[in-house]
Amino acid sequence: MQVVGITTQHEVYVASKHHKFRMNEMVVLEDRSLDFPKGEVVETFSYNRYIPMGFDKGLVDHQVLQTLEQLGYDIGADTIHLAKVRLFEEAIQPIQTGVIVRHPEFHEIEELLVKVSPNDGLVIGEVKATDFISNSLPENLQGLMKLQEQGQIRSQKGVPFIFDIRAMQQYPHIGVFGGSGSGKSFGLRVMLEELMKLEIPTLVFDPHFEMSFAKKAEGQDSVPSYVEKYHVVQIGRDVGVDFSALSTRDVERLLQAASSLSESMVNVIQTIHKRKDSYQSFSDRVGNLGDALELGKQKVEAMLHDGGMSRDEIERYSTYKKLLDQYGSLPLASVKGIQWRLYRLQQAGLFQQNIRAIEQGLQQGKLVVVQGAVWLLQVFSSYVVGALYNKRRSYKDAKLQQEQGEFFPPFMVVTDEAHNFAPKGYDAPAKSVLKEIAQEGRKYGVFLIFATQRPTLLDETITAQLNTKFVFRTVRGTDIQTIKEETDLTHEEGKRLPYLRSGDVFVSSAIMGRTMALRIRLAHSTSPHTMNPFDELKDMQSKGDDELLQALDSFLPLGEMNVMKHVDEISKKSGKRWEVSALKQELDRLSETGKLKKEKTPFATVYDRP
Incomplete structure (x- = not known):
């Protein structure tokens, strides 16, 4: 392999008669004057006599052909493999044309690929086109995973991609983007398995009821079991909202999530809700006020003055009169609207439990999966994320002030279909607390992993704070444009996005300092929805x-x-x-x-x- 054509400080062309170049392949340029610069293949091409000689666009131009002939290549007879190589670091002067190009040893590129040991990071997958380095790979980086390609399971050949979880304190939050069938949910599953391996407390919102880790994947019999490391809860059955702990603003948010509120309805909540109200006391007040407004003040007073009523009836109409004296100016339609929204949430079981099971799971270092319908998860997430974040924040603030506070561990918040929880352009129940975590969470040890098929629909403030982005196959033009704006993907990599195989991913990370192409490892567990x-x-x-x-x-x-x-x-x-x-x-x-x-x-x- 040799450098050919006109070179620059950051890009060169490399040619070979025998070696077919692969995308993202790493090479060393043996230019001693520049201390052996390194780079990776960003474009490939094969040139032979069957291509018309007038072909001079793209990678092969007149200067490249001329250089090939000077180096002894027979343009008319040989098949010549060409590659455009981009240097990892810009050279101080152009590369010498004609220098030998070779594959690197692991120690030469270790700092570019591996930042942390497998025991301290998330083993996500294999760096693509690194099997040339396998002979020089240290023993502790071998045999860490299995991968699936073309329907076949194979052992690890190349360098593992190990995500440095500790670096999230400086570069917080992860985004996982990809269209349907791209491997996005599969990649998210692998990340969650790795978080369980490190016993990092994690809260997962699962709208698809697929985050079960009990069943081992095919060909993964020897992997560890996750049964004791995660806990699944369902809203209404295992967890819910402690209504008496809600502020008036919290009640507004919850009812807003059930169905949008008018200004008049917001006024009803602010007027009627009292501090420490239980669900029963608040719903009874709303229901009785609705009944009283339907009857009207005159009829209620007339009934109280008439005799012949039982004690229960007298008590009920007395309650109506007190409510009308206090809240009689509120519109009946708005009161009925609040009553209907309360009833909907109650029927979903939201107010029948508390979040103690989630708190205990996180304190034990487990992954806690919260399942429920999307609209119900939106409502519940606004409450539970806010409550847990405040617990963690209170502990850290107390510690900074050298006061005694109840310990609550740092934790991760993970959700699929993230654009439903923090949408761009309009409000949602959990959006405000998630934005606050995106901007300030790293100071308190609270981090986000957001997965979505539509990054364009995700709140821009949150998208900008996702310092690491896993980008799977994406077809929609607006989403590709958003990804390009939010990452350092090159023009060539952007063009490849619609054609990535399922399970292939670009990782754009401030932690690594550059974009890398990976193959996600085979998950140890399998989704209950895997049957066709x-x-x-x-x-x-x-x-x-x-x-x-x-x-x-x-x-x-x-x-x-x-x-x-x-x-x-x-x-x-x-x-x-x-x-x-x-x-x-x-x-x-x-x-x-x-x-x-x-x-x-x-x-x-x-x-x-x-």
Whole structure:
């Protein structure tokens, strides 16, 4: 391999007769005067006699061809492999044309690739095109992972990418961007496994009910179990909001998340809500006020002056009168709107539990997965993230003031579909607290990992604070443009984004100081949603067929005229209610598939075993 063509201080062209260059391949240029500069391949090309000689655009131009001929390459006969190489550090003068180019030893590029040992960082994947370095790789960096390519599982060949989690104190927060099927959720799973390995307290919001780590992935029998390192909770069943701990502003945010509030509704909350209100006391006050406003003050007073009411009725109308005296000027429609929103949250189970299970899990160094519908997670996240962040902040502030505070550990907040929690252009329940963490969280040891298919829809303040970005395949032009603006991806890398394979990713990180191309390692666990839905449909259909055939067995051979006679018994045995016409259609279908035999006789059509 040799340098050819016109060179600059930061880019050169390299040619070879035998070696086919790969994207992101690392090379050393043996220019002694510049202390052997290093670089990586950013563009590749192969040139041979079948390409018209008038071809002079792109990577191959007249100067490159001329240099190749001077170096002894036969342009008309040889196949020549060419690469554009960008130097990692700009040289003080142009590279000498003709110098030999070789692959580096690991020690020559160690500081560019590995910042921390595997035991102290997140082992995310393998740096692409580094298998040339495998012979010089230290033992502690070998055999750390398995990878899947072209449907085949293979062992690690190249240099591992180990994310330095400690460096997040200086360069906080991670963004994970990628379209559907790009491997984004898979990459997020790998990160969460690594966080569990290091026992870093992590709070995960899981709108897709897929963050289970109990089932091991295929080919990963020897990996450690995560069963004891994570805890799954569901909103309404295991965790909820302690209503009595909410401020008036918190109540506003929660009800706003249930459905948007008008100014009049906000005024109702601010007027009616009292400090330390329980859900029951607040909802009773709102409900009674709504009933009182419907009746009207005159009717309530008239009922109190009339005799013949029971003690309970007198007490109820007295309550109505007090509420009307205090809040009678509030509009009925707004009060009813608040009542409906409260009822919706209560029906979802939001106020039936507290967040103690989450606090305990984080204090034990576990990963806590919170599951629920997206709208409910939006509501709950505003409360729980704010509460936990305040606990951590209070402890750190007390420590700085040399006061005694209750310890609460540093923790990570992770969410998929992050644009639903912190959208650009409009408010959302958790947006304000997440923005505060994005801007100030590193001082208190609270960090974000945000995954989204649509980085363009994510709040710009938060996007700007994500110092490390994992960029998977992205097709939409606006998202690619946003990624280019927020990272140091080159023009060539930006053009590659729509064509990345699933599981391939660019990592743009202030910690590493440059963009790197990776292959995400094979996850140790697997999602419960990995079964193909069409396979699932086929399995269920086959299961249903087997159940029906078993129910039919004692009635075979079964004449068409007898279907009506036995339909109730067949329904009972199969566990499914059958109509006569539907059962006949199913018998015909089973006959067509060969699971039953259908015979037409002069007297009737008969179904029997095949």
